[in-house]
Amino acid sequence: RSIKTLDPRNFTVIAVVDAQPPSTHIPLSPNLTPTIVIDHHPVGKRSFLKRIPYVDIRAELGSTSTILAEYLLEAGVEITPLVATALFYGIKSDTRDLGRNASPEDVKVSNALYQRISVKVLSDIENPRLPREYFRILKEAIQGALCFPPGLLISDLGSLGYIDMIPVVADLLLRAEGIRWVLSLGEWKGTVFFSLRTTDGRRRNAEKLAKRLVRGVPGGGAGGHETMAGGKVDLPSAQAGEGVRQRIKQRFLKELGSSWEKGTLFVGGDNGAKNRKAGVP
Structure with missing residues (x-):
C-alpha cells in the first residue's frame, strides 16, 4: 500500500x-x-x-539499519529470520559489503544479525530475476555515457519506466578504471532523479555537490554521504525534463572543472554516437 x-x-x-x-x-x-x-x-x-x-x-554509522538492529538486540527482542535478513541486507547494501563508510559498530551488528538471517531469502534479494527492460536500459546507459576530464562520467537515461536503474548505473560505472565521479540521471513520473558516486569523497563531498546541483532550482532537493548522494527535481511540466537534466549536467561539469565540449563517448554504440554527433545531451 x-x-x-x-x-x-x-x-x-x-x-x-x-x-x-x-x-x-x-x-x-x-x-x-x-x-x-x-x-x-x-x-x-x-x-x-x-x-x-x-x-x-548517528552520522558516524554506515547504515540506519544498524541503529534499528541495536534497538532490538539491546532490548532482548526476538528477531525473526525475515527481520534479521532485512536489517542485515540494509547494512550490507548501504556500506557496499561493509567497505564503504562502514564503522566498527556496523560490522559488529552485521555479525550479530548474520547468525539469525535466512540465507535463502538473502540470496533471493541479492539475485532477483530481472526484466528485459533492465538490460535494455543498462545497454543504452553504457553506450550513451560520456566521459570528461578529469575522470568524470555522465549517463543520462532520459525518460524511464524503471527508476531503480539510476543508482544501479551509477554504482556500476564508478567501477571503471580512471573514473572518479559518476552522474547518473533520468526522468520518472514528472520528476528528474539523479545519483552521484565518487571515489574522491574525502576531497569533494558528494552530498555537498548534490545540493549545489539543485540549489535555487524550484522543486529540487538532495542529500547523501561523502561518496554517494542523490537528489530530485519535481518538474513544473512534462516538457521541462530535458532542460532540467541539462542544467544538472552542466552544473556537475562546472563544479568539477570540466565542460560539455570536452566530452567523448565512454564506450560507444550507434545510439550514443548519433546523439553525440547531434549534440544531444
Whole structure:
C-alpha cells in the first residue's frame, strides 16, 4: 500500500526513518512534524529537529539499519529470520559489503544479525530475476555515457519506466578504471532523479555537490554521504525534463572543472554516437 494513500493526521505517532525533515524525499506536509526521526545521514536543519520529541541521528554509522538492529538486540527482542535478513541486507547494501563508510559498530551488528538471517531469502534479494527492460536500459546507459576530464562520467537515461536503474548505473560505472565521479540521471513520473558516486569523497563531498546541483532550482532537493548522494527535481511540466537534466549536467561539469565540449563517448554504440554527433545531451 502506497504511503500516499494514507492520511498522516489519522496517526498519533509518525516515525521518519533513514531521512530527516524537512526534505523533498519525505512525503509529509512541511506543516506536519513527525514524532520520531532515526537516521544516519549528517544532521540537516537543527532548528527543525529541536521540535521533534525523539531524534536519533548517528552520522558516524554506515547504515540506519544498524541503529534499528541495536534497538532490538539491546532490548532482548526476538528477531525473526525475515527481520534479521532485512536489517542485515540494509547494512550490507548501504556500506557496499561493509567497505564503504562502514564503522566498527556496523560490522559488529552485521555479525550479530548474520547468525539469525535466512540465507535463502538473502540470496533471493541479492539475485532477483530481472526484466528485459533492465538490460535494455543498462545497454543504452553504457553506450550513451560520456566521459570528461578529469575522470568524470555522465549517463543520462532520459525518460524511464524503471527508476531503480539510476543508482544501479551509477554504482556500476564508478567501477571503471580512471573514473572518479559518476552522474547518473533520468526522468520518472514528472520528476528528474539523479545519483552521484565518487571515489574522491574525502576531497569533494558528494552530498555537498548534490545540493549545489539543485540549489535555487524550484522543486529540487538532495542529500547523501561523502561518496554517494542523490537528489530530485519535481518538474513544473512534462516538457521541462530535458532542460532540467541539462542544467544538472552542466552544473556537475562546472563544479568539477570540466565542460560539455570536452566530452567523448565512454564506450560507444550507434545510439550514443548519433546523439553525440547531434549534440544531444
